[in-house]
Amino acid sequence: MFGIKWFENKHENLSAFEAEAMPFMPDLYRVAMWLTRNRTDAEDLVQETMMQAIKSFHRYELGTNCRAWLTTIMYNLNFKRLKKMGQMKIIDDPEERIAETLAFEPQVPQNLTDEVVIAAMQNVPEHFRQVVALADIEDFSYKEIAAILNIPMGTVMSRLSRGRKVLRMELADYARKYGFGVNQTAAAR
Amino acid sequence: MQCREFSEISEAYLSDELLVETNIQVFEHLESCPKCRQQFAEKRHLRQKIKTTFGRKEDFLINPVFAGRLKENLRQNIRQQTTRRGFFPTLRFLVPAMAIILIVFTFGFIFLNSSGKNNESVLLPSGITNGLTQISLIAAGNHKDCALEKLEQWESMSNSEYHQKAFFTEKVVDPLKTTFSEDIEMLHAHNCIYEGKEFTHVVLRKNGHIVSVFIDITDKLPVKKATSAQITSEQESGLQVASFLKDSRAIFVISDLTEAENLSAARTLFDSFKGQNAI
Numbered sequence: 001m002f003g004i005k006w007f008e009n010k011h012e013n014l015s016a017f018e019a020e021a022m023p024f025m026p027d028l029y030r031v032a033m034w035l036t037r038n039r040t041d042a043e044d045l046v047q048e049t050m051m052q053a054i055k056s057f058h059r060y061e062l063g064t065n066c067r068a069w070l071t072t073i074m075y076n077l078n079f080k081r082l083k084k085m086g087q088m089k090i091i092d093d094p095e096e097r098i099a100e101t102l103a104f105e106p107q108v109p110q111n112l113t114d115e116v117v118i119a120a121m122q123n124v125p126e127h128f129r130q131v132v133a134l135a136d137i138e139d140f141s142y143k144e145i146a147a148i149l150n151i152p153m154g155t156v157m158s159r160l161s162r163g164r165k166v167l168r169m170e171l172a173d174y175a176r177k178y179g180f181g182v183n184q185t186a187a188a189r
Numbered sequence: 190m191q192c193r194e195f196s197e198i199s200e201a202y203l204s205d206e207l208l209v210e211t212n213i214q215v216f217e218h219l220e221s222c223p224k225c226r227q228q229f230a231e232k233r234h235l236r237q238k239i240k241t242t243f244g245r246k247e248d249f250l251i252n253p254v255f256a257g258r259l260k261e262n263l264r265q266n267i268r269q270q271t272t273r274r275g276f277f278p279t280l281r282f283l284v285p286a287m288a289i290i291l292i293v294f295t296f297g298f299i300f301l302n303s304s305g306k307n308n309e310s311v312l313l314p315s316g317i318t319n320g321l322t323q324i325s326l327i328a329a330g331n332h333k334d335c336a337l338e339k340l341e342q343w344e345s346m347s348n349s350e351y352h353q354k355a356f357f358t359e360k361v362v363d364p365l366k367t368t369f370s371e372d373i374e375m376l377h378a379h380n381c382i383y384e385g386k387e388f389t390h391v392v393l394r395k396n397g398h399i400v401s402v403f404i405d406i407t408d409k410l411p412v413k414k415a416t417s418a419q420i421t422s423e424q425e426s427g428l429q430v431a432s433f434l435k436d437s438r439a440i441f442v443i444s445d446l447t448e449a450e451n452l453s454a455a456r457t458l459f460d461s462f463k464g465q466n467a468i
Contacts (some may be wrong), residue, residue: 017267018246022260029251030243039248043255050259054266107231116423117242135204136236137243168235 005094016058021050024067027138031071035078035132045081049074069146077147107168109175120170128163135160190218195225203232321421321432324386324405324439328432331383331427332443334403336392340399343376343392345369352376357391362400364461365454371396380406395454400444402458420455422448431455435462 029048032042052073053060060069121129134140134148135156142160152184194217202215203206219226243249336343357378365373376392376399391402420433429451431442440462442455 011415018264022263025256025259026251029256033249039252043252045263047259050263051266053261071448104420110231110234112235112238114242114246117238118246121239121243132239133243136239141238142201142204157201160204164200164232164235167239168232171235 020066072148116174123170124166131159132163190214262428324432327384328403328441335381336401347376368457403441406441433459
């Protein structure tokens with residue numbers, strides 16, 4: 001009967017949640033840290049995301065990218081959280097403004113320390129950093145990033161390209177300041 | 190592929206987002222261009238460096254205690270949802286099942302009720318039936334002791350005026366006259382006590398037969414309104430005893446008439462008392 005079949009499907013789906021979604025908690029926490037920059041807020045955001053995911057798990061199609069689905073939920077919840085806190089920042093054409101400063105591509109230093117990379121990443125503007133983090137740290141595809149951030153795929157591509165350039169410039173600045181890892185001839189090009 | 194073209198798609202190549210055919214062109218270009226190869230190697234190295242740096246940074250690692258607690262909360266939530274969702278589909282089947290049971294019960298009740306009217310069978314709950322039977326015995330004894338033994342006394346008093354004579358004439362005598370189309374005479378109406386039970390006793394004569402109508406005014410039987418619409422019939426010491434309930438009061442019709450006649454008298458009185466608020 002329809003009622004029994006419906007119940008069995010729900011029961012199986014909820015059991016699948018444990019296998020499909022729960023293993024991604026460390027990845028979600030890492031993204032949450034990017035979004036909140038605060039351990040307590042990140043934990044709250046992960047918890048809220050997982051609870052919301054349980055409620056909406058019937059909408060998830062088994063076999064698709066569960067990590068991307070969970071990350072999308074997290075971004076939506078974070079958007080609401082920031083809106084509630086009045087911390088939503090609207091930046092006018094950040095791509096255009098920053099693109100003007102990217103006249104050339106600096107050479108990337110070779111012997112980078114973790115601290116330098118972290119400091120440089122923190123100096124990358126928010127819009128670009130989000131895309132760079134999702135693509136280069138979390139390994140999401142352009143399509144998945146577009147869905148998570150709810151922006152066109154072309155915007156993902158341009159933000160990623162420019163975000164990487166900004167990061168390279170930041171790293172080149174560090175190298176110049178502290179005099180490591182950069183071929184001076186190449187840097188002067 | 191030229192260096193400029195490679196520069197435009199190098200980010201997509203780094204993210205592994207190019208078509209297979211384009212990948213082949215990029216690969217061929219990198220094979221032949223040391224400058225682009227060098228630049229691309231730097232980009233790939235940086236990407237790898239970012240990944241490993243943030244992958245092992247302590248702040249970005251989930252606290253195992255938090256993770257364990259959250260997993261347990263989630264499991265509990267899943268169990269609750271499964272139980273809750275399991276309950277509602279059950280209701281989907283319970284509601285129609287209950288509706289069917291209710292319909293069967295209602296029709297059964299109506300059927301049994303109507304058959305009771307035709308056959309005058311005993312339909313009261315067993316506890317009440319037993320109670321009625323016990324009082325029936327007392328009432329039958331009282332009929333003999335009071336109505337039959339003191340018959341001459343009641344006959345002599347039949348024309349006298351007394352309290353509630355008009356009431357019983359209207360509620361008992363007149364309806365019975367209508368039912369039987371013959372003369373019914375009320376000899377007397379009084380309260381009497383027999384074996385510790387007090388009754389309102391109406392003594393009647395129908396075609397030479399003495400008929401007693403007893404209303405038990407000592408006790409009220411614990412009966413619901415729905416079950417009070419039944420008339421029972423039994424024989425006690427060669428007498429016909431029909432009984433029914435009105436406002437939890439037991440009412441008996443006792444005579445040496447035929448069972449059908451006695452029941453007919455009881456049914457007439459049942460209808461007559463139906464509109465009566467209290468006895």
